[in-house]
Amino acid sequence: MKYKNLFIDLDDTLWDTYHNNKECLKELYADYKMDRHYASFEAFFAIYMPHNEELWAKYRNGEIDRQTLIIDRFRYVFRPLGIEDPKEILRINNDFLHRTTLQKRLVPGAIELLEYLRPNYRMFILSNGFREVQSLKLQNSGLAPYFDRLILSEDANIQKPHKGIFDYALVNTNSRRNESLMIGDSWDADIVGAYQSRIDQIWFNPKDCPPKGFIPTFTVKKLDEIKNIL
Numbered sequence: 001m002k003y004k005n006l007f008i009d010l011d012d013t014l015w016d017t018y019h020n021n022k023e024c025l026k027e028l029y030a031d032y033k034m035d036r037h038y039a040s041f042e043a044f045f046a047i048y049m050p051h052n053e054e055l056w057a058k059y060r061n062g063e064i065d066r067q068t069l070i071i072d073r074f075r076y077v078f079r080p081l082g083i084e085d086p087k088e089i090l091r092i093n094n095d096f097l098h099r100t101t102l103q104k105r106l107v108p109g110a111i112e113l114l115e116y117l118r119p120n121y122r123m124f125i126l127s128n129g130f131r132e133v134q135s136l137k138l139q140n141s142g143l144a145p146y147f148d149r150l151i152l153s154e155d156a157n158i159q160k161p162h163k164g165i166f167d168y169a170l171v172n173t174n175s176r177r178n179e180s181l182m183i184g185d186s187w188d189a190d191i192v193g194a195y196q197s198r199i200d201q202i203w204f205n206p207k208d209c210p211p212k213g214f215i216p217t218f219t220v221k222k223l224d225e226i227k228n229i230l
Helices: 017-031 042-060 066-083 086-101 112-115 131-141 163-172 186-198 225-230
Strands: 005-008 122-127 151-152 180-184 200-203 216-221
Touching: 017 042, 017 086, 042 066, 066 086, 086 131, 112 225, 122 131, 122 163, 131 151, 131 163, 151 163, 163 186, 180 186, 186 200, 200 225, 216 225
Parallel strands: 005 122, 005 180, 122 151, 180 200, 200 216
Antiparallel strands: none
16 A cells, blocks of 8 residues: 555535535625625625635735735625724634534535545645634534544644645654645645645546646545545
8 A cells, every 4th residue: 555644635625615614604694784785695705705715825825924814805895884994804704713613514425535544544634724713623524533633734834835834744744755645626735735745646626627737646526536546
């Protein structure tokens, strides 16, 4: 068996971030009476989502810090309602993050895959997500028992895709590079990062997007296809 150590992304690889966060945003939309400005929740979401994704990309690339990300993503959509004080925006952000920790929807096949992998591999979560929510998401969704450790970019002080976080993960789990494998959905963060760090990759690619610049070690559209690889 070539691989002994599996580094697995959490958001949208195992934990269904898109749908879980969307449910929480619907609650915020109603509770903060955002229909005062937006024609519908979908109109709000169509503005929030691309702006949030742009900020996360900047965060991964080191262009902005965590505080800028969490303030700007909500200030941008709450400003038309007359809410832009940083303290109030932080309170809204904390409310949102707390709600996300209570969500339990997983990517189809996640638990079945982890049950299959657990007897034969050491498994670690490797995530750019925030410390105060990732561990709670793992626990509340039932994912925590499958993992030996949660490794966050905040621990390494550097985000995926930068090589430093992958080196940090290897050192802090006593893992050899050639015996390790990264599994993730994000081409830019997970797959490019692992490739540049000389770690093999499984790209979870449900939308069947084309690779850019190189061919990953493996590609799957469904999580259960990983059983044919490992």
